[in-house]
Amino acid sequence: MAQVLLENVTKNYGKLEVVHGISLDIAHNEFVVLVGPSGCGKSTTLRMIAGLEEISAGDISIGGQIVNDMPPRDRNISMVFQNYALYPHMTVRENLGFSLQIAGKPPAEIARAVGEAAGILSLDDYLDRKPSELSGGQRQRVAMGRAIVRHPDVFLFDEPLSNLDAKLRAQMRVEIKKLHQKIQTTVIYVTHDQVEAMTLADRIVIMRDGNVEQQGTPNEVFERPVNTFVATFIGSPPMNLLPGRVTGGALVFARGFTVPVPHNFAELVAEGQEIVLGFRADNMMPEGHALNMDEASPAIEMAVIVSEPLGTETLLYTELAGQEVQAKMLKPRPVADGEVLTFHLDLAQCHLFDAKTQNNLR
Amino acid sequence: MAMDINQQHRFKTRIGAALRHITLFIAMSIICIPGLWIVLNSFRPTVDIMAKPPVWVPRGLNLDNYRAMFGGAGEGGVPVVQYFTNSLIISVTSTVIAILIGMAGGYAFARYRFRGKSAIFIGLLLTRAVPGVALSLPLFIVMAKTGLIDTHVGLIMVYVAMNVPFTIWLIDGFFRQVPPDLAEAAEIDGCTRWQAFWKVEFPVAKSGVASAGIFAFLTSWNEYALASQLTRSTFSKTMPVGLRDFTSEFTINWGGMCALAVLMIIPALILTFLVQKHLIAGLTFGGVKG
Numbered sequence: 001m002a003q004v005l006l007e008n009v010t011k012n013y014g015k016l017e018v019v020h021g022i023s024l025d026i027a028h029n030e031f032v033v034l035v036g037p038s039g040c041g042k043s044t045t046l047r048m049i050a051g052l053e054e055i056s057a058g059d060i061s062i063g064g065q066i067v068n069d070m071p072p073r074d075r076n077i078s079m080v081f082q083n084y085a086l087y088p089h090m091t092v093r094e095n096l097g098f099s100l101q102i103a104g105k106p107p108a109e110i111a112r113a114v115g116e117a118a119g120i121l122s123l124d125d126y127l128d129r130k131p132s133e134l135s136g137g138q139r140q141r142v143a144m145g146r147a148i149v150r151h152p153d154v155f156l157f158d159e160p161l162s163n164l165d166a167k168l169r170a171q172m173r174v175e176i177k178k179l180h181q182k183i184q185t186t187v188i189y190v191t192h193d194q195v196e197a198m199t200l201a202d203r204i205v206i207m208r209d210g211n212v213e214q215q216g217t218p219n220e221v222f223e224r225p226v227n228t229f230v231a232t233f234i235g236s237p238p239m240n241l242l243p244g245r246v247t248g249g250a251l252v253f254a255r256g257f258t259v260p261v262p263h264n265f266a267e268l269v270a271e272g273q274e275i276v277l278g279f280r281a282d283n284m285m286p287e288g289h290a291l292n293m294d295e296a297s298p299a300i301e302m303a304v305i306v307s308e309p310l311g312t313e314t315l316l317y318t319e320l321a322g323q324e325v326q327a328k329m330l331k332p333r334p335v336a337d338g339e340v341l342t343f344h345l346d347l348a349q350c351h352l353f354d355a356k357t358q359n360n361l362r
Numbered sequence: 363m364a365m366d367i368n369q370q371h372r373f374k375t376r377i378g379a380a381l382r383h384i385t386l387f388i389a390m391s392i393i394c395i396p397g398l399w400i401v402l403n404s405f406r407p408t409v410d411i412m413a414k415p416p417v418w419v420p421r422g423l424n425l426d427n428y429r430a431m432f433g434g435a436g437e438g439g440v441p442v443v444q445y446f447t448n449s450l451i452i453s454v455t456s457t458v459i460a461i462l463i464g465m466a467g468g469y470a471f472a473r474y475r476f477r478g479k480s481a482i483f484i485g486l487l488l489t490r491a492v493p494g495v496a497l498s499l500p501l502f503i504v505m506a507k508t509g510l511i512d513t514h515v516g517l518i519m520v521y522v523a524m525n526v527p528f529t530i531w532l533i534d535g536f537f538r539q540v541p542p543d544l545a546e547a548a549e550i551d552g553c554t555r556w557q558a559f560w561k562v563e564f565p566v567a568k569s570g571v572a573s574a575g576i577f578a579f580l581t582s583w584n585e586y587a588l589a590s591q592l593t594r595s596t597f598s599k600t601m602p603v604g605l606r607d608f609t610s611e612f613t614i615n616w617g618g619m620c621a622l623a624v625l626m627i628i629p630a631l632i633l634t635f636l637v638q639k640h641l642i643a644g645l646t647f648g649g650v651k652g
Binding site: 050051052071072073077078079081082083085086087088089098099102103146 | 541543544546549550551552553554557561562565566
């Protein structure tokens, strides 16, 4: 059982505080993804869990044991690095067996464990090659093999896919998920890619500027973002945000664009309040190319600036209330640039944020 | 018309290639001919060496110079074996020490942040700007006062001091090329800091350490100016200083001098060949995506 617990963990570099007392409770066998823009402190947090960075304050425990001052080798963790960090002077076999060799395991046991890991990751044919003779995806698999070979309590992944091309990344994403199913271990995974976060995580932890902004299942953070940062960070394309004001029971935006206050928020807004309306492209669709809407807004006429056909759907860039917004067209047909279409907004799916705090009103 | 342009270009390319070869030949000649001349002269009598115009194609080679050099004192012999041993002891010891210090220092400069780091680094490099000969008098006085004149230890200390800034600088560069992730990965794999260095970082950077070693060795092996001041007797004279044994008041035994010079060159050549293989083999860092 390896529960990982962070309590008010802080990191300073001199006077600069980069992680501000974050607390996380990661259950045994849970797959947690730390996600955020670069510089948000996610990698530092991971490195503190690994023991590669000292913590400035707070406590970290792994499996009930406080590990604050424990060197990495005693934490029984494994880590996959962004640039793989394979030992270039060793063969794949030696790379995989290195940790067991250091631990003084007998050669027969090392060979068996290396064989097992190689089998899981389909590396059998490459065991006698040097890392320089492998492709990016193969190196990535060796790095994962090195991590699984000694059955650690916790797996740490530090942006493991960011050096791969898009196709390979998608492929490895699935492999990581399968791997987690096979070897049931706690995983902490750092990425700046929200797609990886959404697809892999049991729980997503969204970080910004050394703070945790929100944590929850992929569904929760997608459906109920706590603030505009999470709303725009999670989901692709990012959520559209329109600043406006509550006037006479309606939301009034620039250039006179007006929609009724969504039912969900009717009780939560006050007359004259400055708000930000957030909606995803999936919730604004042209007539005849939409799903049924729970609470459709009055028709909005807009000219399409640019269209991006994606096959099953087309992304439409238009202008609303003086701002570029994205809408989605299902069952797409070719759209000419500048073509005027009639859109509806599904108010039931909209979010209202306070303009000052940027927090979700719900 | 198009044909003409193609031909013209082909012609230009060929001319260019020819020019490159000629330039290369001239440059290599300038570098190699003195060495070849020494080897050639070590095998022939003074008459041929001093002949004007020079005799390029040897008329008859023999080992007389070598025989005389290893012969008794009366027949133009010099204590070659003793000089060779001195050179070897002094060069190897000073190289080993310079490399150990260089590794510690180079690693520290590559990996750690500390106060005054760049100032110290520049200071180290500045020591290279001082010509060694300028130090000969102060060094002579210090060595004389401490009784280190004419000892192995004295020269070893001098050569270590000469080589350390350079080995630190060179080894720093090589450790910089080893990504810090490797040592971190090793630590997570169960290594102590020390094991991570010896099992991962050192093997990856060892080609660099080897090249620093060969530079340090050759500097000590070939150094003449300071050695000639700080050695007196057969007990501590190195081979470059030993060359002077072939000059007497009125004559210079060029043949003997060349023979000893050849003996000096051979170990240096062997070492360079051995290490060169290493240099090429080790310089690929495949473990990390470039």
